[in-house]
Amino acid sequence: MIPRYSRPDMVAIWSPETKFRIWYEIEAHACDAMADLGVIPRENAEAVWKAKDVEFDVGRIDEIEAVTKHDVIAFLTHLAEHVGSDEARFVHQGMTSSDVLDTCFNVQLTRAADILIADLEGLLAALKRRAIEHKDTVRIGRSHGIHAEPTTMGLTFARFYAEMDRNLSRMRDARAEIATGAISGAVGTFANIDPRVEDHVCDKLGLVPEPISTQVIPRDRHAAFFATLGVIASSIENIATEVRHMQRTEVLEAEEFFSKGQKGSSAMPHKRNPVLTENLTGLARLVRMAVVPAMENVALWHERDISHSSVERNIGPDTTITLDFALSRLTGVIDKLVVYPENMLANMNKFRGLVMSQRVLLALTQAGVSREDAYRLVQRNAMKVWEEGKDFKTELLGDPDVTAALGVEEIEEKFDLGYHTKHVDTIFARVFGE
Amino acid sequence: MIPRYSRPDMVAIWSPETKFRIWYEIEAHACDAMADLGVIPRENAEAVWKAKDVEFDVGRIDEIEAVTKHDVIAFLTHLAEHVGSDEARFVHQGMTSSDVLDTCFNVQLTRAADILIADLEGLLAALKRRAIEHKDTVRIGRSHGIHAEPTTMGLTFARFYAEMDRNLSRMRDARAEIATGAISGAVGTFANIDPRVEDHVCDKLGLVPEPISTQVIPRDRHAAFFATLGVIASSIENIATEVRHMQRTEVLEAEEFFSKGQKGSSAMPHKRNPVLTENLTGLARLVRMAVVPAMENVALWHERDISHSSVERNIGPDTTITLDFALSRLTGVIDKLVVYPENMLANMNKFRGLVMSQRVLLALTQAGVSREDAYRLVQRNAMKVWEEGKDFKTELLGDPDVTAALGVEEIEEKFDLGYHTKHVDTIFARVFGE
Amino acid sequence: MIPRYSRPDMVAIWSPETKFRIWYEIEAHACDAMADLGVIPRENAEAVWKAKDVEFDVGRIDEIEAVTKHDVIAFLTHLAEHVGSDEARFVHQGMTSSDVLDTCFNVQLTRAADILIADLEGLLAALKRRAIEHKDTVRIGRSHGIHAEPTTMGLTFARFYAEMDRNLSRMRDARAEIATGAISGAVGTFANIDPRVEDHVCDKLGLVPEPISTQVIPRDRHAAFFATLGVIASSIENIATEVRHMQRTEVLEAEEFFSKGQKGSSAMPHKRNPVLTENLTGLARLVRMAVVPAMENVALWHERDISHSSVERNIGPDTTITLDFALSRLTGVIDKLVVYPENMLANMNKFRGLVMSQRVLLALTQAGVSREDAYRLVQRNAMKVWEEGKDFKTELLGDPDVTAALGVEEIEEKFDLGYHTKHVDTIFARVFGE
């Protein structure tokens, strides 16, 4: 986790304080359930709630762990300091450390997912607003980085919206993947604890009981979760790449927002770097790199080994914190992106109408000119544009063979941008609904 | 694609013949739609169906491509050889190559998904059958590779079932991710083709129209698809690892089926190698390695570049073929796995009852013995087992301090395996339903 | 392996014919060594060489393997068909299949490495030639895709040369990593075969004996080998990305060679797509994806398991074939790259001198103007360029405050491109030597 690429709410989920708070809730709810089942005395269950508003002392717990070499035992010891040794003596009964650790991890991931879902919703709002704003802002579409046919900036925003909307749906599925809890004992057989304790704890924590666990919750769930983060990160890279291209000096169709006061801006007005989206490109790699280790974590030995643990201590916080930051940063970029419609037009006209050559070619053949002749007609005019800097439409209008086949009006019509934008509304309806 | 790790049905999906057949269907259905819209003459659309039962000549198409350097043009030229040049002249009108290529790729992936779904269903059936068969076959559960508490072989199969059942659900979602088609033109604006053509073609091919495309179908879909294959592969590795562990000489709780006739088996009966599951471990890596490139493919430049193409030419066939083979191989392994219940019992008793030490410890404290004393009591008997090869229960029954606290019956009860299996039915009901 | 991305020499290394030829040589040389040691009769060793010029019948070997289910035994059976059953009876004595398989794999990798080394040398020659050709071709250097300061096209080629020269050196190291052989028996103890057999076979095949093997040659070697291919692929992506940027419509400082006859080129002269370098970007991903599985292959169980085998059957041929093709394709791209020096100048002057603003700023402060004043002076002239389209130098020369501080001559000097290229020779000497 790199502080400069993090936001406090997500960081808080991964703090020791939050972790111990969740551990506490798991233990306290488990005691309630055991009391309900008559396994432990009611008063002992109630006593645990005395610590309800206590802020656990992380330093003290660390101190105890330094002696016991066991984090859950250290916490329980500290809890007993608040609840009373005797009152606390049934806490954790029949449970195994992983019951607490795994269930807590999934609570944290679920909360992280909630933030990421909210992030995506925020990003979608920004994308939708900019899409509508620039629905008819014509720019050249490019394949292979080369001018192809006209499109609109609104469609660009709309396709990013559609992509992020899919990511929102994936993120919700991913949240469901890891919204399970397990209180099932050393090898998942409930030998020492009633399954109804698991039901109760999960219910209270907003989780679903894991149908079958083995001390640990199966890691295919986490693999699917982190893979989803990797897909979302890749979409961030996709949008970031578009912005970086738009901002490059020769294109300059948009710029990341640049506050007037920012040093150097006006003495070197050409030197405004798309550093936010470049940064997002790197952050995407960081989120993505967790996918393979999360998949390698699936094949634990027998009922569990602990190889996944160090991996998750890292990627749990790091990827969610980084992705939260990246989504937020991207939302800001989209929200404040400075769009230059006039440059879009200028770029489109860089080759003075040549982007329409394919349309003209098609029109000629449709008008009955043979493919070979049509090609030759287009070519001889295109070459004058390419080599002598002439204007394509002007040349065509001055070529009697062309006007004979198409007529002035039809030639003019071929250069009408409305031809290319006529289905924008259809597409918007598909993406944003009516 | 490695022939020895492939099966014919999946391979067929990726053959040139299948590809050209799908291209043909896309073009023919598109012509129908255009005829319906009055864009092209009905008879030209109908003429295309003359080639309905033609087997396209791949060699001939390659020959043409060698000249035209363009695969779609080569195919269209060949198609015209069957349909007639004049009749075929409206085929592909207003379309771009990617309309055909991307839609075809998604048809292939969808079909591949169908096979993988069937594979998973087959695997689930095998896992369920073996789970029920071995529901009560007791074996030791292991954490860290070390004996923990008893569980049953049925629970092992059941957890693999639950995991693969999640994978089935993920695979269905992944199928939906890529079951889209696009006939939207050079930059996705439908400038030269009516969106209703796309509707019709998609409908005929069992696809959903891509809401917004840009010459290409957005690659976040494919990233999500291949990520899902990676998760499934990781689950395969998980099961394979369990089998490999069970078969190792010292454990020998199960073996991959070994036909009597197989060379060397009876002269060296100890030397039966779990080569199928080792192989599955490697195949899992091959499927998984496609995940990151599929994610790198998402960030195409502007409306498209072609960097994703070579990647997909490889990972499209290779991962689906490998995963199909792996699922099928795994199903065979599960189906025919030779299970040795007696070895399971022998292993569990390797340390003559010591696996029950924790239960005894707990019982002593619950009987009112202090934690320290209980620990000391267990320890002194455990050490006789560990160091002198004694039997744990016998020692406990002979230790008056222990019998004073627990009584003979309760000690006996602590060694009752039924204690550990009492919730197996509950778990089975969760996993398999009532 | 995708046929269209492969070249015959590299493909041949991975053919069954080549494999069986290498197996044969290993076995025949091993027999020689055993005869020298008096372990087998000399005439039996000599008899094996009867098959020296035989082309082994792959179909026949496959046929036998279908029965024996063992590839090495199938080969040995076929070999006996040529040599004579009795004469061949000492072939493979004391050896294990992996002795043949692993040594053969390393021979193949070594030969593949030789081709890749030659590829890199060819690429270096092309890069050097173009670097010298364009040593003084000025273009704007860009950071963040934004104009920074002038550099030269020669320096661009030179830095790619330096990078690929490092790759050549890495490739040579990688070759040494896997140029080992092992004939050490079932667990590497030489129990059934004299270590001198290994010495002899390795010597004949141009390998070094693996100091300690365990049936298999340790896979850290292969991990290092494939990691090196991944680094080289990343450098290919680096160069490809530069070309793609240069060719994009708005930049157009270079184009991949486009033969006159290539369809569509002259009717749509603006539509020349950098498809080769886009393709190289994808191929780089394919090579890179083998790195992690190769690393996952390192941790084999005990003396060996076979999980690495399926991985290597894939990545052995696929990555070397793809990288060979990619290096060759890149060499062609560099060799024939059409460079547009006039466009480079035009791009540099897009903002009429503004790229020199930093130099002017520095000059003003060095002339004693305070930082704040210097900034203000540059800013007010820069803004006229940025907002009104004026020429920067003209504005500066017309600003009495600026001319007071710097003088006309010094202002002129600040726009001298020679200032930026004065160390090009120094850098060339560093890269190419004197």
Next chain:
Amino acid sequence: MIPRYSRPDMVAIWSPETKFRIWYEIEAHACDAMADLGVIPRENAEAVWKAKDVEFDVGRIDEIEAVTKHDVIAFLTHLAEHVGSDEARFVHQGMTSSDVLDTCFNVQLTRAADILIADLEGLLAALKRRAIEHKDTVRIGRSHGIHAEPTTMGLTFARFYAEMDRNLSRMRDARAEIATGAISGAVGTFANIDPRVEDHVCDKLGLVPEPISTQVIPRDRHAAFFATLGVIASSIENIATEVRHMQRTEVLEAEEFFSKGQKGSSAMPHKRNPVLTENLTGLARLVRMAVVPAMENVALWHERDISHSSVERNIGPDTTITLDFALSRLTGVIDKLVVYPENMLANMNKFRGLVMSQRVLLALTQAGVSREDAYRLVQRNAMKVWEEGKDFKTELLGDPDVTAALGVEEIEEKFDLGYHTKHVDTIFARVFGE
């Protein structure tokens, strides 16, 4: 970076204090060089050294950065607070931030490499000591997890030694890869700074001048560096996997050291978990996951973009800190590994001599028995061992057909372990030298 998996010396390399100290040295040495060249006054260069023993105030620098939004400027401002604004006015002249940042990063990586090299040397010493100690400790070699032929524990340690020795050599190469510095200005042309400044700074910092840089040092170097860390991590996983296998309950040929006082050890003596090596398995994944992003960092746009920066802020510290910790932890594991030679013998004899069946088979054929008969003889005795629990050698000695072919002495000889260990000295000499 996870505190529990880190060691102070490596952490210190990545502290802000160390970073600023290195920045300072770069700037101060650069001033010296500029003074030598007569570019700046000698007294200004000397004045910079006034801050030689200053501990820079990180909080203060952060405070300034919060205003300037630029880390290098913030540092220079703080430096001027120590040196004097006027005296410091030539600091950083003609340089660009990356000159400082990239050179500093490589200094940090170089120092990290030095620690890792020392770590590897420590690990090698431990492996060598244990190899010699257990040179003749016989254990069964296993392929596929199945007993194969005898080997020795010393050979196991020796092969890990050989592997880590290769890693030491790779690490030294990797150190050389990134031991370069660059002070070459905005696009690497030395337009504003003399190349001799770079020479001097590099010389003082123990670096080699980067032959050609472009504001940044080329990232193929870093890709190669992090790839090497990934290979080393994979070797750690390899050793960790062996230990985990040896410690599993059924094998128990070795255990991670377990201090007597450690809770729970003696009441549950069978429950000693190989948690250190399981942890190492996870840490290996964490180091390895940086390899692909480091490779994705190579293809920067034009002369540089900043996408690599966020990646390196993470993987620079995280992988070196994790690998340092892992190597140190592994060294402790090896150093204190509790080896159980008696269990090794017991395991080897699990099938009462059957591991020798292949040797007997070979001996029979060498004695002139036909392959089929030999196989039948071995088989009928092997089956008695396998199915009835008899002892193999005893059975063979009681089978007149066998004794007729081999004689008692030869049968006895086939069970002599010395046969398998006869070349251990040869292998040790290869690995450790004479």
